[in-house]
Each structure stands twice: as C-alpha cells, then as structure tokens.
Amino acid sequence: MTTLIQMGMFKRVSLFDYQAMCKTNSHSVSSARPLLSVSSIIESLICIFETRIQSLLHQTSSVPFSLQSFYALASTFKWFLSNFLLFLLEFNFCSFWHTEPFADAKPSFSRSYVPKKKWNPLQPCDTEYPSFIHEPSVKETNSIIKCGRCQKMFVVQQIPESNLLMLVVQGDCDCSRQYPPITLEPKEVKYNASVKCDRMRSQKIRRRPESCHAYHPQENANDCGGASFIRLSGLLLLLCLSCALLVL
Numbered sequence: 001m002t003t004l005i006q007m008g009m010f011k012r013v014s015l016f017d018y019q020a021m022c023k024t025n026s027h028s029v030s031s032a033r034p035l036l037s038v039s040s041i042i043e044s045l046i047c048i049f050e051t052r053i054q055s056l057l058h059q060t061s062s063v064p065f066s067l068q069s070f071y072a073l074a075s076t077f078k079w080f081l082s083n084f085l086l087f088l089l090e091f092n093f094c095s096f097w098h099t100e101p102f103a104d105a106k107p108s109f110s111r112s113y114v115p116k117k118k119w120n121p122l123q124p125c126d127t128e129y130p131s132f133i134h135e136p137s138v139k140e141t142n143s144i145i146k147c148g149r150c151q152k153m154f155v156v157q158q159i160p161e162s163n164l165l166m167l168v169v170q171g172d173c174d175c176s177r178q179y180p181p182i183t184l185e186p187k188e189v190k191y192n193a194s195v196k197c198d199r200m201r202s203q204k205i206r207r208r209p210e211s212c213h214a215y216h217p218q219e220n221a222n223d224c225g226g227a228s229f230i231r232l233s234g235l236l237l238l239l240c241l242s243c244a245l246l247v248l
Contacts, residue, residue, distance in 0.1 A: 001132075002179050007141055009156065010132045022125035022188045048083075127186035134165070147175035161218055 004010050142155040150173035157166050 001182050003143055003145055003154075004141075004156065005132070007138075007143065009135055009138045009141055011135060013131050013133055014128050015131045016189070017127045017129070017186060020125055020127040020186060020188075021122040022127065023120045024123050126189045126191070128189050129184055129186040130182070131184075134163075145173075145175055145179075147173050147178050150174075 005012055140157045145152045152170045152173040154169040
C-alpha cells in the first residue's frame, strides 16, 4: 500500500470523527510519604508536653506558687488528656494483639468467584483516522519492491466498468519489516483552548448539494431478474403424481 501511494494510484486523506468517545487518561501514581511510627509520635508528644509546662509557668509567674503550680498542672493535664484521646482515635492498638497472618484465598475457577471487569470511563473527543482515495486516471501499474535479500513484484489493473482493482502479488517474499502495516485505528486529536473555541464557531450546518446524481452513464440499471417467468415443469409434476400413486 505504501508503494501504491508513492506511485500515485492512491491518495491519502485524513478524516475526522467529531462524535467519538475516547478513554480518559489514567491518574498518575506516586509513592506516599513515609509512615510515622508510634515511638516518634510519643516522643513528639513528650516534647510538646514539656514546652507546654514551661510556657504555663512563665505566664503564671505573677500568681502565688501554690496557685501557679495548680493552674499549670490542671491546664497541662487537660491538654494532655485531649491529645491522648485524639491519639487513641487515630491509631488502632487492637491490631498489635489480634493479628491474622493468613488470609483465605479463593481459586479463580470457583463458581462463587466472579472476576470484576474494569471499565474505563469514556469522554467525548475528536479523532482522526486515515483514508485512501483511488485515482481513476491510473488504470494499470506494476513495480518491484526490494525487501533485503528478496524482491516482490506486483501488478495492479483496474477492472473496466466497475470500481474494483485486481492486485496480483508475489507471496514468497516477506516485506513486513521494511514496510509496516498501515492501520486505520483512530487517534485522538488534542486541541488547545483557542483552537477548540475557533472550531466550535466554524461548525455550521452542511449545505445541500445543488443537484442529485441518481444515474451514471456507465451503470446499467435495467431489470435483469427473471423470477416472474418461472413455470411449473409438467414432467416433474407427472413424476410426483406417479410416485404418490405407487406409494398409496
């Protein structure tokens, strides 16, 4: 196909699908921050506890010593109790005593096991895919393709009064490495903000053709069927009747 395009027998054009559905890009996955151990959290709580006591003692320096120590201890105890309760809520200590190192696994061929299908969400997008137009001016062509140690010869000829092409290719030479296959898979078209806005404004209602081409001189549109002229064979009817009489 690549050689036919280079020789001018086919012309490559790009078609766009403005009502396509594309898969959304998967979210990027990165490593999480290192987990904090219980010992480090307890150490930080002790440091904050000491700082809290020092600040309270500094704030209550004008109060007598007995009241100063009482207020400092009461406020520090209240603060420590509230933070300790939050610490118990955030961490689960039951897992340290009740651990199950084993888990029950189900085989994939079990009847109760139903694998879940992963559906990728789709979003509307524009896609572009290649198409090829035949040049009617080229009626016949042939060439030789060199594929390393071998060469492949092909002949292409247009069938008269039709839009068909006859292609004869030498099949004992593999050229898949030199000429990769041309796929018709659509590719998503990426637009920036300005181009997307201009494209939406440029989309207008399609204009109807000026004339209708329902007939071509090279087409023979005459009725060629003969089903209405089918008649019953008299010999076949007599044969069926005689067989029925013999059976009876």
